Amino acid sequence: MSGHDQALPRQFSLQLDSLRGLSAIIVLFSHCFQAFIGPLDLSLYSLVRLLGQAAVMMFFVLSGYLIGHSIQKNIYLHQQFKLKSYLRQRCKRILPPFIFALLLVTVLYHLAPDFFYSGTHKILPQQGMMVRENFAIDPTELIGSVLFLNGFLTNTLSANAPLWSLSYEVWFYVLAACLALYHRIGAILLFIGLISIFSFLNLQFFLYFCVWLLAFAFSFPAVYQSLNLDLLQPLKISFFSLAALIAIFDFYQFHMIEHTLVYRADNFSSFNVCVGIALSCWLLQLRLNIKRIKPIFAHAASYSYTLYVTHFPILLFILGCSAYLSFQHILMAMLFLILSMLFCIGFAYVTSKFLEPQRTRRKEEKST
Template sequence: MVKENKSYSHLAWLDALRFIAAFLVLFCHSRNDFFIKYNYLPDDQQGIGTFIFYTLGRLGPEAVFVFFILSGFLVGGKGFERMMSGTFKARSYAVDRFCRIMIPLVSAVLLYMIVAPIVGQEYSGWTVVGNLLSLQCILCEALVSPFWSLSYEVWFYIVLFALALSLRKKMIGFILFFICCLVYTKMNALYLLIWLMGGVAWLTRPKNGNKWILLGSFIMIVVSLGLSQMTSATKVFSFDMPFTNMQATMLLCASMCVFCQQVILFPPRSSWACKVEGAFTRLADFSYSLYLIHRILLLVVFAFFFEKEKADMSVMCLLQYSAIVAGVMLVTYAIYYFTERRTSEVKRWVKKSLHID
């Protein structure tokens, strides 16, 4: 959810991480909605493959933390770097962040306002306004579940903006920072720490890659994902672990920070690797829209086409599920094409209108 435009300095494989994280959130919500619980499956369908499939469908929260790390790495880290060098442009930053967030968000909110009465959901005008102002989790509820993390993302950006203005001894900066302190009495400040970890990872990134550190950080990501699942609530398995889910999450985030530092230093060399990374870059173009919109489209799918939590792991059900996921992605891309895809053009127009370099 942090890519800017085609003029940005491309960093290897981060688009792949961004799309995978967005897809995991889609996979988590759609899998949970479509399939029956694992322990209700027929015995002959409860194999290792099914177990892995269901486990991957529990990684939505961890995928959001990956988004926070990537955002901190690319937006926070670069912002702190510019602040330290005295090149931070407050007006340009504000326009970039506002357009980046609002264009896909307004599209998603309008789509929800159309879909909600069709599927029998109610919402208030205040909730709509609150979500547009990123006040969900603070003063109102999220219209749909993915919107909760967007509120955090926006307030991460505001914290950085407030710090930049405060360093210039601007009164508005101190006021904004005070407001941020009040906001984080309602929100989980640990998520801000995770975002800052991403920023620190950018500032402390090495100049040369080390394949053993890259491999080790990847292994730690896999291990921490396993530990996070062992400490998450489940009706199927229960483990008595000597640590908490949050500790496993922090290990995941620290490992992801190191992985991001290293993976950007190993750009694709072979033709097949370039094609793979290029494909992920194209997929990542609409990952933000996919993250925001997929839950709204799933409301329609399970209101009119399928019953929730009724499918097993039969071939027919798997084909139907694949069609759902593909359909959601295609519709999302169509919406992205007319909205988020225009973000760079809107930014340029706004900056030109406001005479911002």
């Protein structure tokens, strides 16, 4: 594993920023749809949920690619992989918004009884699907989320559902560091131990790590230069097609088999793996200028992570405060969806200036 000194091409970097920003907005839309439209109209419920899942897989793919690039830069700058520099960079990126999100959940939890229509933590469920019935904080879930063990030893904090993917992400970073230290027997043993334990506790983790690892591998010139690039397009189309078939089945299962009484996540893993592989191929095509996208959402990348980890508790709080009003009519629900999205984006935009590293474009092109 060797390093290189090339920064990401400017156009490619802007495309990555656009994909990151767009993915965060899609996740936000998916949750707002579930919160405000789901209780009134379930016709698009399953498709919107899968759209949100696809956006999270885009995050994983981007993460894998950019961590691979970051490790190569680390090796180039230090002539070897410097673990301390890597950890410092990851902690600076991950921890401030994460800690703030946990504090935000706690504050909103204590404010809920004073502002909710119910006068309690209950969000007053209506007909259809509720994104949550209560604004709840379970101590075990909170501890698990703080230690990034949610999804393995505990459930994810109910009041901040997106944290399920953050625990995966953090352990992906650890496993990547072990790979960068492949010449050390201790690192290899740690890699084997961690991947075995976490995969045993949650097989989904292993499946998503394989997708993440594919994108990670695609960041290395030695890997993609050895590939038959003509296969990228048919591979991408094949896995997108499989994902579309799974989405159709999920829609059928929800409406025809379950009769919209319950929505299960049984199809998420297979759908996400197919989407993740297809997105990895597409990302490599973007890197090699085989494909291009217009980077219209690049500005949103600067607050995308803060938006991702803060929007859900804010959304629940708005829902609890507006339950009667927002459920009166579908048009009113759509209005609340739009206003909630705008508020969450504005909140993330402001707070990210204090929580996320504000880098110049040149630095942004050189590291994650």
